[in-house]
Amino acid sequence: MQVLPKGIRHLPGFLDREKQEALVENIRAIVADAPFFVPVMPRTGKPMSVRMTNCGSLGWVTDRDRGYRYQPQHPVTGRSWPVIPEILLDLWRTVSGSAKLPEACLVNFYTDDARMGLHQDRDEKDLEAPVVSVSLGDTCLFRVGGRERTDRTLSFKLSSGDVVVLGGEGRLAFHGVDKIYPNTSMLLKNGGRINLTLRRVTV
Ligand code: SIN
Ligand code: FE2
Numbered sequence: 001m002q003v004l005p006k007g008i009r010h011l012p013g014f015l016d017r018e019k020q021e022a023l024v025e026n027i028r029a030i031v032a033d034a035p036f037f038v039p040v041m042p043r044t045g046k047p048m049s050v051r052m053t054n055c056g057s058l059g060w061v062t063d064r065d066r067g068y069r070y071q072p073q074h075p076v077t078g079r080s081w082p083v084i085p086e087i088l089l090d091l092w093r094t095v096s097g098s099a100k101l102p103e104a105c106l107v108n109f110y111t112d113d114a115r116m117g118l119h120q121d122r123d124e125k126d127l128e129a130p131v132v133s134v135s136l137g138d139t140c141l142f143r144v145g146g147r148e149r150t151d152r153t154l155s156f157k158l159s160s161g162d163v164v165v166l167g168g169e170g171r172l173a174f175h176g177v178d179k180i181y182p183n184t185s186m187l188l189k190n191g192g193r194i195n196l197t198l199r200r201v202t203v
Contacts (some may be wrong), residue, residue: 002154007170010156011095014163019087020136020187026085027107027136027194030055033082034074036109041201042067055082058201060123066193068123070104070201084198091132091154095165098129103200107198110140110180110193118143118153118176121166121199127201130167135159136196137188141178151172160185 004010015023036051052115054060058070059081077149092102099193109117121131135158142164145153155178158164166173180193188194 001157004008004154004156005144005146005170005173007156007166007168008173009095009167010158010164011165012094013161014133015087016092017159017161018188020161023085023134023196024061024085024136024187024194026077027196028085030058030085030107031080034077034196035057035073035080036107037061040064046070048116049110051109053081053107054105056084056102056108056125057081058104059105060104062197070123082197083109088196088198090136091163092172095163096130096132096198097167100126100129100200100201102129102132103160103201104199106197106199108195108197110138110177110195112138112192113183114177115179116177118145118149118174120147120172120174121197122172125197126200126203127171128164128203130171133164133166134160134196134198134200135164137185138191139184140193140195141181143176143178144170147172147174157181160187
């Protein structure tokens, strides 16, 4: 096993199959209420390859004119986001080391050819609480580095049920998803990968 950068924790198989299935059911209900939308890059308006939705009191959204931000309503339906499932709040209490609860849970859906470029999660006012992320479905190749874009990076696979915590010195680590390995999990009937990212937004 390679040594991960300080503040980055990889917890392989943290959620057992039963919890993963329960979570998929929760996500189906979330998506029925808050459908996936197509996130587009600020300024250029270029669509990202993932599809997104959220649960929690705040959701992360992006569009050409207003850029990256958190807001209490779905950008298309105008409705409040559904609540964060209890399984995820439990997970947060177990691994975050934060007394505050997460306000946002971003749901990213990756088809076989989707990816996520190297970026920092820095739209939150609170940078004390960690970012906690859960992988479901197909395996991906995850890349993580340091606080500068030019810092050396390393990559490792994330499988269904794995949890990653970016906390402390790792809170602002650059990270991204280089590729999805199709047909590596039977969890999602139609394949693909779901990533759930829990964050505290306000201080
Ligand atoms: C993200 O950084 O928004 C997603 C990370 C992942 O899909 O594992
Ligand atoms: Fe991220």
